[in-house]
Amino acid sequence: MNYAIQLGLFLQTAVQMGTHILLATSGGIMCEKAGNTNLGIEGMMLIGASVGYWAGYTFCDPVIAVLAAGLAGAAGALIYAVITVTFRGNQVVTGLVLTIFGTGIAGFLGKTISSHFLPATIQNAFAARAIPVLSRIPVLGSAFFTQSVYVYISVLIAVVLYLYLKYTRWGLNLRAVGENPAAADASGINVTLYKYVHILLGGFLAGAGGAYLSLVFVPRWQENITAGAGWIAVAFVIFSTWNPLQAIAASYAFGALKGLAFKCQNLVIFNHKLAISTHLLDMIPYLATIIVLVCITMRKKKENQSPEALGNPYFREER
Amino acid sequence: MIRIVATTELSRRKTTFMRILAVTAALAAAAVIMLCMKLNPLKIYGQIIAGSLGSAYRFRETVNKAIPLTVLSLGIGIAFRMKFWNIGAEGQFFMGAFGASLAAFAFPGIPRPVLLFLMILSSFVFGAFWSLIPAGLKIKFNASETLVTLMLNYVAQLWIGYLQYGPWRDPAANGFPKIAHFTQNAILPKVFGIHIGWIFTLILAFIFYIIFKRTKFGYEIDVLGESEATAHYAGINVPNVLLVTVMLSGGLCGFAGMMQASAIENSLSEQLSGGLGFTAVITTWLAQLNPLLMVLVSFLFSMLIQGGNFLQSAMQIPSSMSQILEGIIIFFVLGSEFFIRYRFVFVKKPKRSPDLPEAAK
Numbered sequence: 001m002n003y004a005i006q007l008g009l010f011l012q013t014a015v016q017m018g019t020h021i022l023l024a025t026s027g028g029i030m031c032e033k034a035g036n037t038n039l040g041i042e043g044m045m046l047i048g049a050s051v052g053y054w055a056g057y058t059f060c061d062p063v064i065a066v067l068a069a070g071l072a073g074a075a076g077a078l079i080y081a082v083i084t085v086t087f088r089g090n091q092v093v094t095g096l097v098l099t100i101f102g103t104g105i106a107g108f109l110g111k112t113i114s115s116h117f118l119p120a121t122i123q124n125a126f127a128a129r130a131i132p133v134l135s136r137i138p139v140l141g142s143a144f145f146t147q148s149v150y151v152y153i154s155v156l157i158a159v160v161l162y163l164y165l166k167y168t169r170w171g172l173n174l175r176a177v178g179e180n181p182a183a184a185d186a187s188g189i190n191v192t193l194y195k196y197v198h199i200l201l202g203g204f205l206a207g208a209g210g211a212y213l214s215l216v217f218v219p220r221w222q223e224n225i226t227a228g229a230g231w232i233a234v235a236f237v238i239f240s241t242w243n244p245l246q247a248i249a250a251s252y253a254f255g256a257l258k259g260l261a262f263k264c265q266n267l268v269i270f271n272h273k274l275a276i277s278t279h280l281l282d283m284i285p286y287l288a289t290i291i292v293l294v295c296i297t298m299r300k301k302k303e304n305q306s307p308e309a310l311g312n313p314y315f316r317e318e319r
Numbered sequence: 320m321i322r323i324v325a326t327t328e329l330s331r332r333k334t335t336f337m338r339i340l341a342v343t344a345a346l347a348a349a350a351v352i353m354l355c356m357k358l359n360p361l362k363i364y365g366q367i368i369a370g371s372l373g374s375a376y377r378f379r380e381t382v383n384k385a386i387p388l389t390v391l392s393l394g395i396g397i398a399f400r401m402k403f404w405n406i407g408a409e410g411q412f413f414m415g416a417f418g419a420s421l422a423a424f425a426f427p428g429i430p431r432p433v434l435l436f437l438m439i440l441s442s443f444v445f446g447a448f449w450s451l452i453p454a455g456l457k458i459k460f461n462a463s464e465t466l467v468t469l470m471l472n473y474v475a476q477l478w479i480g481y482l483q484y485g486p487w488r489d490p491a492a493n494g495f496p497k498i499a500h501f502t503q504n505a506i507l508p509k510v511f512g513i514h515i516g517w518i519f520t521l522i523l524a525f526i527f528y529i530i531f532k533r534t535k536f537g538y539e540i541d542v543l544g545e546s547e548a549t550a551h552y553a554g555i556n557v558p559n560v561l562l563v564t565v566m567l568s569g570g571l572c573g574f575a576g577m578m579q580a581s582a583i584e585n586s587l588s589e590q591l592s593g594g595l596g597f598t599a600v601i602t603t604w605l606a607q608l609n610p611l612l613m614v615l616v617s618f619l620f621s622m623l624i625q626g627g628n629f630l631q632s633a634m635q636i637p638s639s640m641s642q643i644l645e646g647i648i649i650f651f652v653l654g655s656e657f658f659i660r661y662r663f664v665f666v667k668k669p670k671r672s673p674d675l676p677e678a679a680k
Contacts, residue, residue, distance in 0.1 A: 039406075079650055083650060089656055090653065100646055101646025277481050280477070287470070287474060293462050294462050
């Protein structure tokens with residue numbers, strides 16, 4: 001019984017440590033499904049985290065704080081969209097610059113906001129809440145049904161996006177835009193509009209993911225609060241083979257790995273102090289992504305491939 | 320009706336003019352933002368210039384930053400010309416620094432020129448090795464090199480972190496997690512107050528300029544970049560050229576890591592690069608893959624970085640200001656690219672005769 005409780009608590013932490021990754025990865029998937037690689041996720045997360053924190057203590061309203069974070073992330077994405085979609089700029093360079101820009105914004109804002117604390121209203125609003133009945137299931141109850149609203153919504157978003165991509169006309173159109181924009185255009189889909197909407201949506205989710213850290217998980221402002229989570233998200237877009245449901249699993253596995261790394265720092269087995277380096281454990285998500293990348297290109301299974309037109313700007317006149 | 324048409328030939332004058340216009344517009348836009356934050360933009364720009372060029376010391380600091388940036392750009396640029404999107408300069412930089420450190424710690428006592436040569440060689444080999452992984456995966460499995468190189472960046476940095484906190488941790492550092500300093504033999508000598516890397520950098524830039532301008536190898540890289548099919552047809556040994564180019568690319572980035580470890584930090588640490596590998600992707604692109612321009616662009620960028628650091632101490636403005644400024648400037652340049660590559664043609668909407676098919680318009 002005791003082990004079950006411990007396992008439940010461990011999984012609870014794993015979910016908490018993966019939620020920002022889940023949001024950002026879902027956002028990244030939307031962006032890549034529209035045919036754009038956005039390496040600016042880290043930047044948008046940082047913008048979202050800092051603006052969300054600022055809005056949190058300024059307006060003392062959880063909804064406004066999250067919206068502000070999301071919109072700030074979307075604003076970053078808008079810059080990216082204007083340059084890569086309208087002006088057909090290089091996506092890799094634009095994304096990298098967005099990350100530098102976002103780091104700068106967060107660093108700049110950080111000097112002001114780090115001296116403020118979050119009001120109790122926000123902290124209470126995002127405190128863990130047990131869902132009646134479900135939370136009493138052993139192990140799973142505390143892992144998945146005793147969480148912050150933020151966590152529930154993030155899972156909901158991933159599921160909705162999965163259904164959206166798979167079963168709706170808009171989702172189908174979006175996939176067409178990412179696979180073959182010329183064909184999509186010819187069939188009457190507004191390619192530019194689809195790209196814009198989903199890049200902005202991706203930015204919104206990345207911003208909200210960043211704000212999860214500053215508003216819920218930490219919840220304080222720290223310099224470099226995302227600690228590279230945006231890059232993990234870039235990796236997990238591939239690792240989850242552009243599938244939001246797999247992104248849930250990947251993000252929580254990442255959270256579990258983080259938790260494990262923390263626990264492994266002073267693990268005693270048979271009177272031997274076992275110290276597994278956190279650095280080596282931290283390599284796993286990146287290496288796993290490379291392996292997945294190689295596997296999907298080897299297997300050539302249609303639904304697992306990266307969008308065909310990923311990274312190429314679409315220009316009707318150059319068809 | 321306005322139509323957008325690709326410009327057939329780029330005049331150099333127009334390109335340069337558009338770029339300068341973009342940078343000016345960016346500085347103006349940034350100035351408006353600063354005014355909104357109640358900061359004096361002229362003073363900030365003045366301080367950035369003063370902070371990067373204002374004294375011999377500051378100038379040296381700027382050059383110190385420009386050296387690795389230029390060499391990284393050269394390394395990235397050669398791969399980019401082939402359209403091999405190596406954004407793994409950061410990782411290759413770290414692996415190069417690791418290779419150099421291996422040599423420095425293995426033979427601390429041997430004569431300085433020999434040791435330095437060994438370090439350079441080792442850094443090149445390790446950097447090249449790190450870039451051959453994505454190249455191999457691309458040739459063998461057609462895995463996207465952009466993503467593999469990106470992932471390997473973090474693996475390399477974590478590897479250095481592992482060494483720093485684990486096996487290579489200096490026991491003499493009072494529990495502080497750092498790697499021991501190199502011996503004096505492993506540190507690059509100075510010429511005119513700046514480590515000798517600046518001479519290497521200028522020579523390398525010139526060599527690469529010649530390679531692309533005058534040699535068969537440079538031409539093959541460019542052909543391969545334009546079209547793999549054409550390269551095959553022209554009898555170019557594609558995998559060979561690809562591997563050699565990628566090795567050169569990674570090796571150069573590794574060499575940049577060696578210089579940074581040897582001359583600047585005198586040691587190895589997970590903070591060694593400070594994101595230079597990513598900044599270099601941007602400078603490479605800004606320099607349009609032109610080796611000589613890379614020297615200029617890298618220097619201008621170093622001015623921004625160094626000036627930003629100075630702002631923090633002189634005006635208590637967070638050094639993040641320089642990152643914001645960098646972002647705004649490049650956003651504008653990225654946008655201006657569109658107006659260089661395409662032009663707008665105003666056409667009167669033709670009166671459509673009903674029997675004319677769509678394709679005949």
